[in-house]
Amino acid sequence: MKKIIIILILLGIIFNIISDNQMSSDMIEVDDDNWEYALGDLPVDKDENINIEAIWHPLQLNRYIKSSSQYDYTWIRVKLPNENLTNKSIYTTYSSVVIFPHEFYLDGKQIFKNGELEGKEEPVEVIHRITPLPQNIQGRYLYIRFYNNKHRLLVEKSLISLISSHSNIVRNIFSIGFLDLCLSILYLLVGGFILVIFSFKRNELRYLYLGTFLALASLYTVSNNEIMRLLFEGYELFVIHYFSSCALAATFSFCLKEFIDYKSSFLRGIGYIYMVLAGLSIFAYYLYPFSIIVVYRISDILTLLLALSVVVYLQNYIKNALC
Secondary structure, three states: OHHHHHHHHHHHHHHHHHHHHHHOOOOEOOOHHHEEEEEOOOOEOOOOEEOOOOOOEEOOOOOEOOOHHHOOEEEEEEEOOOOOOOOOEEEEEOOOOOOOOEEEEEOOEEEEEEOOOOOOOOOOOOOEEEEEOOOOOOOOEEEEEEEOOOOOOEOOHHHHOEEEOHHHHHHHHHHHHHHHHHHHHHHHHHHHHHHHHHHHOOOOHHHHHHHHHHHHHHHHHHHOOHHHHHHOOOOHHHHHHHHHHHHHHHHHHHHHHHHOOOOOHHHHHHHHHHHHHHHHHHHHHHHOHHHHHHHHHHHHHHHHHHHHHHHHHHHHHHHHHHO
């Protein structure tokens, strides 16, 4: 097992160094200060050409857009770098809890559509996309139309992760994700080993909880891995992310109960509630994707309670140890 871990780490380091050297000369970044937004919809004709006349406001990424909850549609735009973009592609990826349907426009024409932009709210069709760019578009605006349907809209920096050649984007994805994938395998191996120990010591529940925690950590890191997103275009990985994050917190609570205070009904109760939330997260997402926000808000409150309880228990543990 030690040899496997060492080999995985060495391969990850070598692969990362090679990929970084090859990407450095071909990667183009989009300036975070060049983003703007316009509230409401812009006219789109039957040929999917847009009228870009609108009142544009500066957009701060990773923050909710003010008053976007009052509109069905929100437009954003960014000025592409004034560099050679011949044979380049845009890599779009998402990490937020809710992704609203949207479409990309260049020179007034649609180049990418993700989900349905009218009627009943539905999740997007893909969680990542490598979109080839037309020729001679350097210095022009890329427009993105969101169907937020009177919900608050937050635009993440990862919306346009990379502008580069298709091959270099794929290489960079593997560069970013390989070490994380190795870490996921490590979690799984160690967790599996601990669960094997539990099979011989069934009265020691700490082995069950710790092994399950590490196995879920492996599942969680896999669901957020760039390589896995390249292999799975749909939102199945998001469902795994929702489930594993709640299940992780549940097993963490059970671990604390075993290692710190095995009589704690509070930690046991928190763990059971998280297990219920783990099941609800899957049910809620498939029933109505946007209801997952409610589950996450409950999860955030529980996480705060769990963190406070850990601080209190550790203080008492240290105090008793010193006495």
